[in-house]
Amino acid sequence: MQKVIQIDNISKMYNLGLVGTGTISKDLNRTWAKILGKPDPYATLAELNDRTKKSTSGIVKALYDINFSVEQGDVLGIIGKNGAGKSTLLKILSQITSPSTGEIKIKGRVASLLEVGTGMHPEMTARQNIYLNGSLMGMRRHEITRKLNEIVDFAGINKYIDTPTKRFSSGMLVRLGFAVAAFLEPEILIVDEVLAVGDAEFQQKAIGKMKDVSATEGRTVLFVSHNMAAVKSLCTKAIVLENGTIDYSGDVTSSITKYLNNNKAKTSFKKNITDSKEKKKIDVLKFNVVPLTGEIINISSGFQFNLVFENNIIGSNLDVTFELISEMELTVFHHGTIVTKDKDSKVGSYQISGQVPGELINAGLYSFNIIFGENQRIEILKLENIIDFEITNESFISNSDVLPGIIRPNIIYENKFLDK
Amino acid sequence: MENEDWDKIIKPKRSLLDIDFKTLWYYRDLLRMLVYRDFVTYYKQTVLGPLWFFIQPLFTAAINMFVFGSLAGLGPEGVPGFLFYMSGPILWQYFQDTFTKTASTFVDNQVVFGKVYFPRLIMPLAVLISGLLKFGVQLCLLLCAIMYYYFQTNTFSMQWEIVYFPILLLIIMTMAMGFGLLVSSLTTKYRDLKFLIDFAVPLFRYVTPGIATSYVIFIETLPDDLVFLAKYNPLGYLIDTFNYMFVGAGSFDWTNIAYAGGFASITLVIGVIIFNQVEKNFMDTV
Numbered sequence: 001m002q003k004v005i006q007i008d009n010i011s012k013m014y015n016l017g018l019v020g021t022g023t024i025s026k027d028l029n030r031t032w033a034k035i036l037g038k039p040d041p042y043a044t045l046a047e048l049n050d051r052t053k054k055s056t057s058g059i060v061k062a063l064y065d066i067n068f069s070v071e072q073g074d075v076l077g078i079i080g081k082n083g084a085g086k087s088t089l090l091k092i093l094s095q096i097t098s099p100s101t102g103e104i105k106i107k108g109r110v111a112s113l114l115e116v117g118t119g120m121h122p123e124m125t126a127r128q129n130i131y132l133n134g135s136l137m138g139m140r141r142h143e144i145t146r147k148l149n150e151i152v153d154f155a156g157i158n159k160y161i162d163t164p165t166k167r168f169s170s171g172m173l174v175r176l177g178f179a180v181a182a183f184l185e186p187e188i189l190i191v192d193e194v195l196a197v198g199d200a201e202f203q204q205k206a207i208g209k210m211k212d213v214s215a216t217e218g219r220t221v222l223f224v225s226h227n228m229a230a231v232k233s234l235c236t237k238a239i240v241l242e243n244g245t246i247d248y249s250g251d252v253t254s255s256i257t258k259y260l261n262n263n264k265a266k267t268s269f270k271k272n273i274t275d276s277k278e279k280k281k282i283d284v285l286k287f288n289v290v291p292l293t294g295e296i297i298n299i300s301s302g303f304q305f306n307l308v309f310e311n312n313i314i315g316s317n318l319d320v321t322f323e324l325i326s327e328m329e330l331t332v333f334h335h336g337t338i339v340t341k342d343k344d345s346k347v348g349s350y351q352i353s354g355q356v357p358g359e360l361i362n363a364g365l366y367s368f369n370i371i372f373g374e375n376q377r378i379e380i381l382k383l384e385n386i387i388d389f390e391i392t393n394e395s396f397i398s399n400s401d402v403l404p405g406i407i408r409p410n411i412i413y414e415n416k417f418l419d420k
Numbered sequence: 421m422e423n424e425d426w427d428k429i430i431k432p433k434r435s436l437l438d439i440d441f442k443t444l445w446y447y448r449d450l451l452r453m454l455v456y457r458d459f460v461t462y463y464k465q466t467v468l469g470p471l472w473f474f475i476q477p478l479f480t481a482a483i484n485m486f487v488f489g490s491l492a493g494l495g496p497e498g499v500p501g502f503l504f505y506m507s508g509p510i511l512w513q514y515f516q517d518t519f520t521k522t523a524s525t526f527v528d529n530q531v532v533f534g535k536v537y538f539p540r541l542i543m544p545l546a547v548l549i550s551g552l553l554k555f556g557v558q559l560c561l562l563l564c565a566i567m568y569y570y571f572q573t574n575t576f577s578m579q580w581e582i583v584y585f586p587i588l589l590l591i592i593m594t595m596a597m598g599f600g601l602l603v604s605s606l607t608t609k610y611r612d613l614k615f616l617i618d619f620a621v622p623l624f625r626y627v628t629p630g631i632a633t634s635y636v637i638f639i640e641t642l643p644d645d646l647v648f649l650a651k652y653n654p655l656g657y658l659i660d661t662f663n664y665m666f667v668g669a670g671s672f673d674w675t676n677i678a679y680a681g682g683f684a685s686i687t688l689v690i691g692v693i694i695f696n697q698v699e700k701n702f703m704d705t706v
Contacts, residue, residue, distance in 0.1 A: 006426075014704065025612070091534075091703070092430065093430075094536070094537050095430060095537040096533070096534060096535070096536075096537055096703055097700070097701055097703045097704055098430065098431070098432055098700040098701055099430065099431075099432050100432055101432055102432070103429060103430065103431055104429070104430040105426040105428070105429050105430075106426060106427060106428040106429075106430070107425075107426050107427050107428075108427060109427075110428070112536065112537065114534075114535045114536065115535040115536075118531075118532055118535045118536050119532045119536070121457055121461055123460070123461040123464040124457060124460060124461060128456075128457075128460070131453055132453045132454075132456075132457055135447070135449045135450040135452075135453045136450060136453075136532070136536055136538060137536060138446075138447070138538065139449075140446075140449055141449040141452070
């Protein structure tokens with residue numbers, strides 16, 4: 001396969017200390033402070049933006065020394081935490097901003113989809129907006145005319161083609177925007193997390209369309225998403241960005257595992273005694289997950305979660321809600337209990353345990369969110385991603401792979417041969 | 421596999437004159453759509469709709485005639501005041517609209533610019549052309565007014581030099597865009613300029629000859645210290661020439677036109693060069 005994108009040595013620096021503050025007077029102020037040898041009066045503003053720890057020089061490296069190449073027909077996922085540099089990389093690739101060092105070589109027409117429906121005007125009709133949005137994306141007028149019917153069909157808005165888009169629902173707008181983008185026919189398509197919007201059916205349609213584009217037409221797709229399920233189903237390869245550098249690159253499954261492992265630090269939570277200076281309303285002291293039977297948590301073992309927290313609210317109905325989140329960031333359950341039923345909460349520690357039976361939840365990596373509430377109305381505290389743990393797989397009949405799906409219940413079958 | 425022919429190479433720096441006219445030409449359909457958008461959506465949800473195109477210059481002319489002509493007694497001699505007070509402001513308004521809108525290109529379009537790449541120069545070009553449509557409509561109105569006066573008073577105010585009008589138009593377009601591009605590049609960093617422009621440009625029209633009164637009377641009225649304002653103001657010459665062509669009150673002098681033309685071209689070249697440099701990284705500072 002031939003290379004269609006070659007990225008050499010790309011870095012992007014943001015000059016925190018020196019970039020303009022926005023007004024001439026402030027800039028002059030800063031220059032004056034520099035002459036007098038005083039500290040920069042606006043430095044505190046800039047420091048807050050700091051994402052990495054190497055900014056003593058006032059420079060943040062949003063991207064540092066990125067090298068990779070993409071071959072024709074690849075569907076490359078770019079994954080990483082917020083602030084890892086994904087969006088910066090996409091912006092450089094789509095020429096919205098330029099790199100500080102390095103060079104990118106591209107073969108073929110590039111279309112980037114960092115947002116759907118860019119530039120659409122609410123006063124114009126859907127038809128007019130298709131032309132406007134299409135030409136913004138780099139389509140020629142005759143191309144749009146040729147594909148107009150397909151676009152309208154794909155978006156499912158045949159009836160409303162001559163209606164001003166300000167009358168559209170947000171879902172219709174997203175569909176319209178994506179439909180235009182889907183028929184762009186560039187050699188290279190760069191997609192940011194645009195699929196996060198729209199209903200499930202449309203997301204499926206959109207992912208299907210992108211799969212088609214790469215599989216049957218040999219196009220190259222670069223896809224950035226937080227939705228691991230989408231990355232997994234769409235991409236063949238992936239790179240993991242961390243703090244502006246490439247942490248890992250390889251096939252999609254191992255990249256996702258690597259990414260999830262990077263984020264997985266704690267399997268049980270214990271409060272650090274040193275950081276308890278002020279009294280909080282609610283303070284979690286301990287949280288862990290243990291198997292109901294055996295040594296490890298697997299599909300059949302089930303698990304029990306134990307929470308110990310300190311309460312300083314008197315005379316309320318306290319409730320706690322647990323959320324189990326899968327590695328694809330789906331909520332498996334959102335379930336809770338009322339701790340004190342008769343407005344009789346006392347200062348002190350409470351322990352809560354919950355049991356999730358075996359033969360219910362499929363294998364995979366999971367995390368917990370805990371939400372504390374008062375009188376079932378006010379949210380007092382929400383702790384996200386408090387621990388991570390794994391439910392290990394067990395083979396099913398003779399299949400040792402992890403089966404798809406969120407749950408894996410023990411379904412009782414009854415099989416019979418019926419007479420002809 | 422090595423020395424392959426790449427279609428596009430993205431590099432940190434761009435040389436001063438590296439303006440991609442090929443891509444600009446490729447995006448001509450976008451230019452067309454943007455102009456169309458401006459035109460279609462301009463007076464949407466208004467009762468009078470496109471009639472506003474006509475109401476503005478008519479009322480401006482009436483007010484100007486009252487303030488400058490009757491109150492200040494500055495009206496030009498030998499030509500109908502109403503025509504005079506209509507022609508100057510029409511041209512000025514085109515300049516002002518194009519200039520101020522071009523000047524805020526980056527700030528107004530930062531959402532779109534942050535999401536999709538296309539040659540940024542398309543945006544100011546679209547402003548220039550959609551303004552031209554409005555200007556054209558108003559020019560027709562002026563021509564109607566001229567015909568009306570011709571039938572009423574049997575004096576025809578247009579001069580034969582009107583054949584050079586396209587040159588004049590080209591110069592004023594060049595100038596509006598040149599200044600606009602210059603300022604737009606600076607406003608990405610300094611928003612102060614926007615406030616400066618918002619009040620300075622409307623004020624500037626009062627020191628531009630050809631709007632309140634003709635060039636000659638304007639120079640006579642000005643205090644000697646301020647005459648330079650009129651003398652070096654290329655816009656004044658353009659409006660004065662325009663007034664002469666259509667209404668017969670003003671002057672026609674190739675030196676003045678050449679001065680304005682030279683001024684405009686230099687501004688445009690500098691404007692385009694700076695704009696071209698700024699467009700690459702403005703997202704980081706805007």
